[in-house]
Amino acid sequence: MSAQIHGRYHGQGQPLFWLYIKTALLTMVTLGIFRFWAKTRIRKYIWSATSANEDSFEYTGTGLEKFLGFLVAIVILAIYLGIVQMVLFFAGLNIFVDPERASSTEELRQIAAFYITFFAVFPLLLFAQYRARRYKMARTRWRGIRFGMESAAWGYVWRAIGHYLVTIITLGIMLPRQTFYLEKFMADRSWYGDARLEQDGKWTDLYAGMKHVFIGLAILILSGVIGVVLQSIALAMICGIVGYVWLIIGTVYYRVYAFNYLTGHKVLDDKIGFFSEAKTGTVVTTVVVGSLIIGALSAIVLFVVGAVGAGAFAVATSGAGFGGEPDMIGIFVTSILIAVAYIGFLLGIGGLSLVLITQPIIAHLVDGIQVHGAEHLDAIQQRSADLGADAEGFADALDIGGSI
Amino acid sequence: MAEVGRYYDGETGQRLTVEVTLVETGVLRLSHPELQNGPVPGQLDWPFDQLRALPDQARDDQLIVTLVADHSDDSALIDNVRLTLVGAALIHDVRAVCPLLDKRDVARGTGFKVVTRLGMAVAAFVLMIFVILPAMANTFANLIPIEREVAYGKTIVRNMERVFGGREAGQLMCSSPKGDAALARMVARLTENTPTNYDLNIAVMNNDMVNAFAAPGGQIVIMKGLIDKAKSADEVAAVLGHEIAHVESRDPTRGALRAAGSAGLLSMVVGDFTGGGIALAMTQWVLDASYTREAETQADVYAREMLGRAGVSTAGMATFFRTLEESTKGGPDLPTYLSSHPSSGSRSDLAASFAEMQSNTTSVINEDEWKALRSICDGHSKTGKVNKGSKT
Numbered sequence: 001m002s003a004q005i006h007g008r009y010h011g012q013g014q015p016l017f018w019l020y021i022k023t024a025l026l027t028m029v030t031l032g033i034f035r036f037w038a039k040t041r042i043r044k045y046i047w048s049a050t051s052a053n054e055d056s057f058e059y060t061g062t063g064l065e066k067f068l069g070f071l072v073a074i075v076i077l078a079i080y081l082g083i084v085q086m087v088l089f090f091a092g093l094n095i096f097v098d099p100e101r102a103s104s105t106e107e108l109r110q111i112a113a114f115y116i117t118f119f120a121v122f123p124l125l126l127f128a129q130y131r132a133r134r135y136k137m138a139r140t141r142w143r144g145i146r147f148g149m150e151s152a153a154w155g156y157v158w159r160a161i162g163h164y165l166v167t168i169i170t171l172g173i174m175l176p177r178q179t180f181y182l183e184k185f186m187a188d189r190s191w192y193g194d195a196r197l198e199q200d201g202k203w204t205d206l207y208a209g210m211k212h213v214f215i216g217l218a219i220l221i222l223s224g225v226i227g228v229v230l231q232s233i234a235l236a237m238i239c240g241i242v243g244y245v246w247l248i249i250g251t252v253y254y255r256v257y258a259f260n261y262l263t264g265h266k267v268l269d270d271k272i273g274f275f276s277e278a279k280t281g282t283v284v285t286t287v288v289v290g291s292l293i294i295g296a297l298s299a300i301v302l303f304v305v306g307a308v309g310a311g312a313f314a315v316a317t318s319g320a321g322f323g324g325e326p327d328m329i330g331i332f333v334t335s336i337l338i339a340v341a342y343i344g345f346l347l348g349i350g351g352l353s354l355v356l357i358t359q360p361i362i363a364h365l366v367d368g369i370q371v372h373g374a375e376h377l378d379a380i381q382q383r384s385a386d387l388g389a390d391a392e393g394f395a396d397a398l399d400i401g402g403s404i
Numbered sequence: 405m406a407e408v409g410r411y412y413d414g415e416t417g418q419r420l421t422v423e424v425t426l427v428e429t430g431v432l433r434l435s436h437p438e439l440q441n442g443p444v445p446g447q448l449d450w451p452f453d454q455l456r457a458l459p460d461q462a463r464d465d466q467l468i469v470t471l472v473a474d475h476s477d478d479s480a481l482i483d484n485v486r487l488t489l490v491g492a493a494l495i496h497d498v499r500a501v502c503p504l505l506d507k508r509d510v511a512r513g514t515g516f517k518v519v520t521r522l523g524m525a526v527a528a529f530v531l532m533i534f535v536i537l538p539a540m541a542n543t544f545a546n547l548i549p550i551e552r553e554v555a556y557g558k559t560i561v562r563n564m565e566r567v568f569g570g571r572e573a574g575q576l577m578c579s580s581p582k583g584d585a586a587l588a589r590m591v592a593r594l595t596e597n598t599p600t601n602y603d604l605n606i607a608v609m610n611n612d613m614v615n616a617f618a619a620p621g622g623q624i625v626i627m628k629g630l631i632d633k634a635k636s637a638d639e640v641a642a643v644l645g646h647e648i649a650h651v652e653s654r655d656p657t658r659g660a661l662r663a664a665g666s667a668g669l670l671s672m673v674v675g676d677f678t679g680g681g682i683a684l685a686m687t688q689w690v691l692d693a694s695y696t697r698e699a700e701t702q703a704d705v706y707a708r709e710m711l712g713r714a715g716v717s718t719a720g721m722a723t724f725f726r727t728l729e730e731s732t733k734g735g736p737d738l739p740t741y742l743s744s745h746p747s748s749g750s751r752s753d754l755a756a757s758f759a760e761m762q763s764n765t766t767s768v769i770n771e772d773e774w775k776a777l778r779s780i781c782d783g784h785s786k787t788g789k790v791n792k793g794s795k796t
Contacts, residue, residue, distance in 0.1 A: 011462045019460070032674055041460045049462030055410065055419070055488070056468065058458060064514065071521040074673065075528040081668045082532045083540070089664035090544045093556055121668070143419060144412035144486040193417060380417040382484065 002053075007369035009362065010056075011049030013355040019045055020351040028343065036070065037063030046359070047140065050366050053374065061139035069393030077124075077394070084120045123157050124394070130156040130186070132395035137190060138385075148383050150189040159185055172213075176206030176258075183262050192268060193380040201265035209257030216247030252287075253280040263369065269380070273372040282364050290356035294349060301345055309338045407494040411436065414484025424489065426497055434487065450487075452502045459506070467495045469502075472509055529673065533666055533691065541661040545654045550602065553657055554621030560656075561607070561623045568611060576784075578608045578628065583780030586773035590641055593768050594648065597713040602651055606644070610781045614728075616643050618650040620657040628781045633727065637777065638711075638720025641768040642755070645707030645721075652706070655699045662695060704751055708758045717765035718755040725752035 023038035040063040047059035134149040141147070163178035180203035187199035220243035227236035256278050263276035312334040371377075411420040411434055422436040431449040442448040450471060458468045467489045489495055499505060548556075562573050570576040591604055602622030612629040619625070624647045626640070634640045650656060670691070674684045711718050729748035769777070 015462070044458075044460035045462050048458065048460065048468075056461075056463065056466070058468070058486075064510075064518075068517065068521055071525040074525040077672060078525075078528045078532045078669055081672065082537055082665045085668050086537065086540050086544065086661055086665035089661060090548070093548055093661075094552055141486075143417050144414040144484050145417050378416065378418040382415050 003373060003375050005053035005371045005374040007050070007052050007366040007371075008054075009049055009366040010051060011046060011359055011363065013359065016042070016045055016359060017351045017355045020354050021347055024347050024350060033067070034063075036066035039063075040066065042354075043136075046362060050362075052142065052369075052371060055143050058141040059139055060141060061135070066393065071393070073393035080124075081121070088120055123161065126157045126160045127153045128394040133186060135395075142192070143377075144382075145193040145380060146383055146385065148191045149186070150191075152185075152189055156182075156185060175254075176210060177203045179203075179258050180206055180262070183258075187262075187266060191383055193383050195269035195272070195380045198267045198270075199262065199265065200267055201261065205261060206254075206258055209254045209261065210250075212250030212253045213247060214250075216243050216245075216250045219243030219246055249280070249284055252284055256280045256283055259365070269376065271373045271376040275370040275372065276365070277368040278365050279368075283361055286360045286364065287357055290353065290360070293356060294352050297352070298345070298349060301348070305338065305341045305345070309334060309341075312337070407489070407491055409434070409490070409494075410488040411439075412484075412486045413441070414486065422487075424487075424494065426501060430501075432498065432502075453504050455498070455502045455505055456507065456509070457505045459508070465492075466490045467498065469498070469505070472504075472507075529669065532669060537662055537665040538695070540665065541658045544661050545658040548657060550621065553654070554602075554623070556660075557619040557621035557623035557656070558605075560619040560660075561625060564617070564619075564625065565609070568609070574607075576609050576611070578610050578781035578784050580776070580780050580782070582773075582776035583608075586769055586777040587780070589773055590637065590644065590769050590777075593716065594641060594645055594710055594714050598710045600648060600652055604648065604651070608780050610784050616647050618647040618656050620651075620654070620660065622651050624648070624651065631778060631780075634720075635723060635727070636720050637767055637769045637774040638716055639724035640720075640777070641714075641716055642707060642711060642718065642721035642724055645710045646703045648710065649703035649706035650699070653699070653702065655696075655703070659692075659696070666691065704754065708755060712758070712762060714768070715765055716768045717759050717762055719759040720768075721755035722752045722759060725749070725755060 019041060023034065023041055026034040027038050040059075040061055043059045043061065047057045050057045130153040134151065134153070137147040137149040160182055163174075163182060166174045167178045180199075180201070184199040187197050190197040219239060223236045223239035223243055226232060226239055230236075257280075260276045260278055263274050266274050268274075312330070315330065407424050408421050409424045411422040412418075413420075420436050420438055422434040422439065425433045425435070427433050427449070430452050432452065432455060434448040434450070435446060437446050439446055439448050454472045455469050456472050458470065461468065469487050469489065471485055489498060565573065565576050568576055587606060587608070591606060595604070600622070604622045604624060606624045606626065608626050608628055608631065611627045612632075613627045614629045614633045616624065616626045616630055624644070626643070626647075630643060631640055634643075667688075670687055671684055674687065707721065708718050711721065725748045729752065767774075
């Protein structure tokens with residue numbers, strides 16, 4: 001094999017769009033039960049569209065195992081969530097104070113009482129996040145060889161909580177440290193066959209990617225200063241908007257930068273290296289253009305459905321029925337039609353954002369990846385299977401990870 | 405002429421470009437000098453009916469096939485060998501001769517596994533929702549100190565005001581010296597012979613809904629629409645008695661505790677999908693209805709007895725429920741198990757037969773007081789905008 005191979009994405013919009021519509025409809029009809037199979041089929045499509053050196057990736061997960069894993073998670077979570085949330089709510093009630101006589105510290109406590117249930121679930125969310133990634137790895141193959149990840153979800157939970165706290169306390173200055181070490185924790189426990197992945201590099205290198213975030217923040221601060229010192233609200237507003245947009249794009253820039261850096265500093269089996277050239281401009285353009293198209297289509301559809309619906313209602317209620325009575329059947333039929341149109345509209349938006357935003361971004365990331373030292377891939381041996389105890393059941397029950 | 409395919413043995417990452425031929429005996433023959441693990445060195449024969457194609461593939465310019473394996477519901481155990489076929493002609497031929505290419509093999513015992521796990525999940529869920537959470541809510545509702553309950557109730561009433569558009573506390577609440585006095589007189593009459601554990605804090609909200617609410621800790625809100633709809637003060641007194649019953653038995657507190665426990669559970673089971681929000685709201689509704697029907701019946705009993713002890717006729721209760729029944733006639737007739745309250749008709753009948761046994765009853769407040777109560781919201785705007793003079 002050649003020493004350098006490229007990633008390539010072969011997916012197309014139309015088949016994925018219809019696959020999404022079909023599976024989302026089935027999910028709706030089955031009151032959500034089909035969602036495990038829906039997610040699986042979408043993933044199979046995206047994985048199979050991804051290839052390196054002409055060999056496609058394969059997603060071997062099944063809807064059935066996800067459903068079974070979900071049922072297991074339900075048993076555990078039903079007991080944990082039900083009891084813990086009620087106990088916490090009770091504790092919250094006990095620190096409730098009369099809103100008419102509350103001091104500011106007491107009001108803070110009040111807010112804490114409301115959000116306390118969230119903190120009960122938060123460690124579980126992190127747990128599920130790690131488990132979901134591990135499951136995805138275990139169900140991914142390339143050339144018939146499995147990927148895999150060690151079982152270390154609780155270790156991830158404690159580290160993640162620590163990193164989040166440090167990041168929050170330092171007002172985001174330690175974000176690169178969090179990004180780097182959390183990725184390193186997961187990468188260092190990842191395998192392709194019998195070859196271990198390793199995350200090299202230094203966390204401080206990620207500060208270069210933060211520059212646009214800092215510029216955006218500086219402009220925002222400047223807008224505040226202009227507002228206070230110069231008393232010019234118009235100038236402060238313009239400055240504020242510029243700073244806000246800069247900050248958002250800066251955040252995307254950071255994520256893309258971090259992806260490139262972290263990918264470029266991964267090493268497989270001490271011999272195989274990677275390179276990634278994802279571009280912020282492409283990602284931002286994809287999101288903006290995709291959102292504009294979806295927004296415009298939504299506006300047109302809403303306008304047409306609204307006009308037709310209003311017209312039909314007007315006819316039905318204007319006494320077109322017998323004896324000048326409102327035509328109940330007409331109203332009923334119109335309502336059903338509007339409901340169907342509304343659901344179709346929601347599905348359409350979901351499908352379009354998948355094929356106009358998500359898929360193009362995946363395509364861009366995949367197309368920008370190169371693998372060096374690829375001749376060594378031939379020597380990699382199969383690893384034994386990681387049996388998925390819950391197959392993402394926790395992640396689904398706690399509603400994280402989205403559709404893919 | 406032989407075609408080629410890319411073969412992976414599932415043991416190493418090595419790619420073998422093998423020769424692929426369709427043999428008339430019903431096998432797909434792979435040939436390559438390095439294929440050594442079959443009975444004949446240098447070649448592998450795969451029976452047509454054992455070939456399976458990978459499903460939901462993005463590319464139609466290639467076909468990836470594998471062999472049927474002892475299937476497991478754990479996909480990690482599915483067989484490893486892969487053969488990627490390229491070339492439209494070859495793909496076409498393979499599709500034509502392999503009958504079971506798109507078959508989904510399901511492991512033996514899968515049905516049993518699904519049923520047992522489903523049973524466990526349903527059992528845990530039902531146990532939590534209908535046994536453990538209500539029992540916990542009961543215990544906790546009795547443990548909360550009254551002053552905390554009052555504080556919580558006030559917050560709820562204020563939030564409710566905010567939902568209806570009140571920007572400040574008390575903005576939507578009606579008050580007039582005579583109206584307040586009439587309301588106080590009504591409460592005094594009701595509680596004279598039926599003492600309450602809570603200091604009742606009753607407010608009239610300027611809203612057209614025909615409804616009344618009891619929040620924890622003695623906080624009761626009557627909508628102006630209900631007073632408008634009532635034909636007599638006794639009808640309002642009946643509703644008030646019902647809400648006082650809820651307060652006294654701590655139903656709102658219990659409901660809040662139960663909701664805190666069950667909300668997370670429900671959203672977890674329903675999951676996040678298009679239309680999931682509607683499904684979730686419906687489930688929550690049915691669940692609430694099943695919880696509260698018993699409490700509502702109890703509150704009616706309490707209200708009848710309270711009115712009886714106060715010397716107020718429950719005929720007003722009967723007529724009010726009759727009016728409610730008639731006003732909802734046009735709408736869909738919900739089966740009892742879907743409705744949170746007992747059916748208005750039977751409630752009305754119970755109140756009417758109770759009234760027949762009463763004697764020496766007088767109206768809960770006199771005619772002048774009733775007039776004052778009816779006009780308690782005069783001079784108040786429905787949004788609190790005009791008299792507060794705020795811009796929006």
